[in-house]
Amino acid sequence: MTQKIGFVGLGAMGLPMASNLIAAGYQLTVYNRTASKAEPLLAHGAHRAARAGDVARPGGIVVSMLADDASLEALVAGEDALAANLGPDGIHVSMSTVSPAITRKLARVHAERESTMIAAPVFGRPNAAAAKKLWICTSGPADAKARVRPLLEAMGQGIFDFGEDPDAANVVKLAGNFMIAASFEAISEALTMVQKSGVDPVAAIEMLMTTLFASPVYQGYGAMIAHRKFTPAGFRLPLGLKDIDLVLKTAAEANVPMPAASLLRDRFLSAIAKGRADLDWSAIALGAADDAGLKVSR
Template identity: 50%
Template sequence: MSGMNVTFLGLGNMGAPMARNLLSSGFAVNVFNRSRARAEGLVADGAIVSDTPADAVVPGGIAVTMLANDAALEAVTLGQDGILQKLGTGGLHISMSTVSPETSRKLAAKHAEVGGLFLTAPVFGRPEAAAAKTLWICQSGTAEAKERAKPILDALGQGVFDFGDDAGAANVVKLSGNFLILAAIEALSEAFALGEKNGIDRSALAGFFGQTIFSCAIYQNYGRILAARAYEPAGFKLGLGMKDMRLVRDTAEEATVPMPLADLLHARLLTSLAQGRESLDWTAIELATAEDAALR
């Protein structure tokens, strides 16, 4: 893919290693980040830093966004110095952020109005997976957008799964997956509290379950984090976890789907925020479980 130009906007814990992987795969990459220092950290890898989102894109080109929330995505796309008009006819916007399905549908319509394409492509995996190119990617949008995005997504992950034409569909999948991950974190937290209060080593529990009846990446990786209470530095901040859980509950309410477990997880996150833990990893909801059990 040498010479193929891509713009990458949003260089946080996930975006920076993803942009670096595009560079190492031979793409020419322009970058923008609200905090310019994060963008300049990629200059040594060959990235070109731009001052605004619009400056970073070329007409008819490809832009990838990996941003914290709906407001940031809309600002970069539709705001002053946003990418929509500059990208224009023939442009492709690949949105890899975890946002509302309705936001993706809105942006897909906006890009269509100017003759552009929009693909929703959120990812599963923490920063270490982003660096290792082992992300799982779910996508939804038009066939033309998927075909054009394919070499980029192939350079970022280990597999791409398609969920149809609706731009919001992949966001629903992503929110469903994050709900399942946080539910697993809560279940592990409660099980570890039960074991610890009965004199069983947390790491021994994590190792046993991760090697036997729950031998999968979520239980293994999160089990290790929870056993060690390794909540700093955060791979995924608790404050962002709350944003995602709000999106889960909003999407469920819109579709008239009761999710009582999501309500419990929301309460765990809210308790953690009240304790000032928003910058810890979202696995730190375990601390509330431990406190309930008088283990802290």
């Protein structure tokens, strides 16, 4: 029997993730605020729900991929009442990058209604989502994680478990996003120095990416920064600012100073103030060039 799954959030990440679930044989009921984004899935057999909460079946599974804390809270505890609609034995797999605090809060809401919330945020851009190459972090009750593991395997290349505390995976996701954003600053400062010293920054980054820094983050973003290619945006600047704000909030709750994160927040704010909000989040790299007096196009 084909398993029926609900899916909410069909943006740049959610759409390819949902497509991979359909390709794996799952029957999807989907919802997106902009209804037209569901059309590619409907053409492959998905059903469209009139309201977000309507994707849930009692005792079933719902996956969400939403933009922020407010959207997730509205889905779970607002008028859509996903937690109530899932009911006993239902599972909500939250794959969004959100605060640990909102996950703890909404996990309690689910528990009060006898459903379960699993945190499963992902690492990877839209092209990785389309290729089933996401890295997925999970946390929450062990039995629920075991039940949803086949879904996660249909969307990613690896699953890493961080225990039963509901928010643990969100902490790891924020830590990773901070480290990625910090690499933008390191790359941009280094390449600005290289360029102003009369050396070709593209040649420099190609050497560094294939030797000392042969990692996906440096290889992917290093080339974007060296070539100043920030469109199309896989992850827009305002979303990067949202994540760094979450990093700083989470660090403050744990009494952890993060001075580099504060610098990154200023870079995001500056980039958005300069009209770069539609660019990829790695475009904060233009800030180092600005500071050094180099001419940039945006």
